[in-house]
Amino acid sequence: MKNIKPLIAIAFASLIVVCGQPVSAAETDAKNLDTSVNQLIEVKDDRSLNNDERLAKELEARKQVVKDALALSLKEIDSLENSLKAIETKDERTAAFKKVSFEYLESARGFYEEQIKTIDDLHDIDGVKAEAQTIKDYRDGGYNAKVGRISNFLLLNQTDEFIKIAETRWQKIDSDLKKLERGQFISTGYFDISMQKARKYIRDAASLANDAKEQILKDFEAEQAALVEKPTLMATAETENPTPAEITPAETAKPEVVNPKELAEASLTNLKSGYDVFLKISQAVKKILQ
Numbered sequence: 572m573k574n575i576k577p578l579i580a581i582a583f584a585s586l587i588v589v590c591g592q593p594v595s596a597a598e599t600d601a602k603n604l605d606t607s608v609n610q611l612i613e614v615k616d617d618r619s620l621n622n623d624e625r626l627a628k629e630l631e632a633r634k635q636v637v638k639d640a641l642a643l644s645l646k647e648i649d650s651l652e653n654s655l656k657a658i659e660t661k662d663e664r665t666a667a668f669k670k671v672s673f674e675y676l677e678s679a680r681g682f683y684e685e686q687i688k689t690i691d692d693l694h695d696i697d698g699v700k701a702e703a704q705t706i707k708d709y710r711d712g713g714y715n716a717k718v719g720r721i722s723n724f725l726l727l728n729q730t731d732e733f734i735k736i737a738e739t740r741w742q743k744i745d746s747d748l749k750k751l752e753r754g755q756f757i758s759t760g761y762f763d764i765s766m767q768k769a770r771k772y773i774r775d776a777a778s779l780a781n782d783a784k785e786q787i788l789k790d791f792e793a794e795q796a797a798l799v800e801k802p803t804l805m806a807t808a809e810t811e812n813p814t815p816a817e818i819t820p821a822e823t824a825k826p827e828v829v830n831p832k833e834l835a836e837a838s839l840t841n842l843k844s845g846y847d848v849f850l851k852i853s854q855a856v857k858k859i860l861q
């Protein structure tokens with residue numbers, strides 16, 4: 572089973588996230604990939620086949636796994652691009668992130684489409700193994716990290732909308748409670764502590780989401796700056812040609828490690844807690860008015 576590890580790896584990686592894609596389409600593509608992986612395993616374990624039959628079936632099964640994984644990766648790119656297109660912004664930093672993300676996804680699309688053409692021309696198992704390893708190396712070499720960053724950014728943009736809805740909901744509930752106070756259905760300030768708690772949850776959710784987005788943008792901007800500086804540094808090194816004794820490492824402060832995904836998840840947890848408070852207030856009001 573060892574020699575199918577690259578295939579299983581790219582299959583698993585392709586199954587993890589298809590952000591924003593309609594559930595039915597994502598499920599269909601994922602099931603196709605899952606089925607092709609299972610068929611490959613069955614062929615390798617089928618003792619009823621002679622060696623030539625097994626090799627022929629294994630070759631086709633391996634090719635199908637790679638094809639299905641590539642198809643799912645292309646669907647992932649389609650979904651991410653559609654979600655990026657939906658972001659309307661006047662913020663220059665977000666616009667820059669969106670532009671570069673599009674460019675990267677298009678380059679990834681080109682890579683995957685080229686691999687689809689390649690897989691059909693392969694006629695031996697070693698060739699398919701090498702192809703699977705090439706795709707795995709591509710994903711591990713940057714694709715997974717960049718797609719993860721894009722997915723987290725999209726999640727945070729959705730979270731921004733959820734926070735706006737929660738803030739509007741808070742205002743509506745606060746207005747309704749004040750009407751009940753004026754009508755003397757409830758005592759003045761009866762739900763103040765609960766409403767303050769809900770507001771804090773919502774504000775904390777907004778703060779965490781902003782921190783997560785800021786970290787993503789800072790990481791992105793540092794990456795872009797490094798791409799610009801690298802050729803300059805190389806040119807300087809070639810011109811000045813310093814000796815090892817002249818080169819001293821710059822002292823840099825150790826940056827605080829922040830995980831945008833964890834911050835985004837914490838933001839959503841706070842938002843949920845705010846809605847839990849809303850629910851408890853609603854239930855209490857219903858009992859009072861009975």
